[in-house]
Amino acid sequence: MPAVAAIVLASCSNEADNTVNPEPPAEPVENVKSRVEAFVAENATKSFVYDDEGRISLVEISSSDYDGSSFIRASYTYPEDRNEIGLRYTTYTGSPVGENGTLSNYRTWDEVLTIENGLIAYCEGICDVKDSNSSLNAKYRIEYSYDSEQRLTTAKHYQWTRSGGVYDLDHPWIWYERFVWEKGNMIRHEDEAGGSSPKYIYNYIYNAWPAVDNIGPLVCGMFDAAHSPLHSAGYFGKASENLVSKINTINDLSVNGIKEFGYLFDDRGRIKSYSETYYSPNRYTSYIWRVDWKELSAS
Secondary structure (H helix, E strand, O other): OOOOOOOOOOOOEOOOOOOOOOOOOOOOOOOOOEEEEEEEEOOEEEEEEEOOOOOEEEEEEEEEEOOEEEEEEEEEEOOOOOOEEEEEEEEEEEOOOOOOOOEEEEEEEEEEEEEEOOEEEEEEEEEEEEEOOOEEEEEEEEEEEEOOOOOEEEEEEEEEEEEOOEEOOOOOEEEEEEEEEEOOEEEEEEEOOOOOOOOEEEEEEEEEEEOOOOOOHHHHHHOOOOOHHHHHOOOOOOOOOEEEEEEEEEEOOOOEEEEEEEEEEOOOOOEEEEEEEEEEOOEEEEEEEEEEEEEOOOO
16 A cells, blocks of 8 residues: 555535636736635535745645545644655544544554755655554655756655564665656656556646646646645646646556546636536546635735
8 A cells, every 4th residue: 555645535516517617817807916725615625724924734625425524634844944844644534533433544644845956855754554454554755856847757656564663674665656748737647556557647638728826626636635735835846837627547457537627717817616527437426616715915
């Protein structure tokens, strides 16, 4: 089981995709500095809290649908004397911690991300996984490479499992993620997910609309829920320049899935809602997210 795995949460809606706008405003009516406070759907919420310097400090995600309830909480610290970001990241299904009930799956990552030249060079941490049938404790390291344009190209994963209270540091489990860019956009993401060849392949298609706020769905789904806000802030290099319109997914079982996106914009050129419509051989779902913004003072 890879130590850092992507987790997607959304609410399910039977409504047709009704958030496609033929074209966004050509120019914002006025330039107002703002930041995203939340994504809200029928049965899910993603909320974002920032510190006094405008850095992400807390992300909380909750979802409840036919698969049950899921929760994510990620907290961030920024030591003043080190080029690091501290991250504690917890996901669980079942009843939340502190409430009556039984957790069916619980995972915690304690991680330190090291910054070099303004970008995350690597992260190291401990992952603890518990579910109803088994448990896993592992140490991991991820090394990130960028091109000359500061775009992420490779993530090299190392993982060491724990046995008898000791990590087997002489025998790391190694795999890669690779990112392919074209004309300012990330067009392909290959994830070996613990293997020696791509297990998941994501091909991205874009429309002509600029992703001026770096908050488009591609950023939110490209990384796990804890790393996505750091990517939006530029710690993992440049984001794609345009808004994604479609993602074609291929996994190692050759099962194809297609996810399409539609957008509505406010009179300031910001995304006010977006839809995700997912198609696969035996599944159709449509998700609609409202984007809540908070305007910031000029100072």
